[in-house]
Amino acid sequence: MRLYQEKGMRTLPTLEYPDKEGVTLKCTRKQETATYRGGLAGPIVYSLMKSAVQRFPTHFIDGSIHDRLPQAVKDEFLANAVGGVQNLASFTRVPNAGHLVVQTHPTALAKALLGVLTKECYKLLQAKL
Template sequence: MHIFLTGLGTGVNVDFSRRNLVGIGHSMGATAVLLAGTYSPNLMFSSIILVDPMLLPPLTKWDSTGLSATLGGGAEKRRDIWASREEAMSIFKSKSPWKDWDPRVLRIYVEYGLRELPTAEYPDKTGVTLACHKTQEAACFRDQLGRVRSYNLLPVLCDTIPVHFIYGAIDDYLPSEVKADILNVAARGKYASDTRVKGVGHLVPQVQPAGLADAIWTALNHRSAHHETAQSHL
């Protein structure tokens, strides 16, 4: 993300430093958004929107070792080869968590979240597989450093630019105590807002995309009202 937005890569002829960038991330993607701003050259978001961020306080009863192992192990064991996109869609519609997803999101996932075989990992297979190999997904879940750095960064970041939190109203992956702790830490820097999307837990973008869109729209309008104040802290 940092390489792309700072122009260190190739293939996209856009100077993002001249754009009004809003960082939006869900789950581990929220951690990535937070960390992207810590690299050099500097990447400045005008505001950040964190959707059910996978952040946990370090060295407490909520330490993520158990959760990371569970998610990482599940990722490694998951099925990742299907005869076709049609077969994959049929299976996803009948199994959790995919069966609860908004149909539009599921169609996009099957179209762009899968890729044609063979691949480097499966040179002798046919059909379709995950666009992001499951070992990479597991590695993301098992990372312990990123979520600690992101957690510790919150007060400073919230004191620098508007930071908005959007959570699902159902506390499933992350306990309510963890969410309260994160908001308490962020409050030291006076975070901009926090919103709950009804009828969904951690998978807000997949299950309630319309509710998430409304919450993001509200945050963007709230951001513009507080942008001048935030700039004064820089």
């Protein structure tokens, strides 16, 4: 949370919000909404995913609640874009978390990431022995 405050927030007032007090995101509202308008990112990621997963160990961490995308959409992505969960280095669902898992369940997400990193470090050590 401290890093999020340091790196992601700035104090008000700003040039964009000269009459406000408190804090706001470092990016402007216009910058943030632009990230949702880029219609090409999804299809590009989808088309490149299978080859990326085959070339690089890919760990998929997702929330167990399907609040942003229906489960059928996620299942289709895993089956067709990824080529199946078996092609992933790991697959984890964070219990009781949805699309905003970073904000709503940071500790559970950190534990999932720690698990991935621990396994990867163990593999590296085993390869060196």
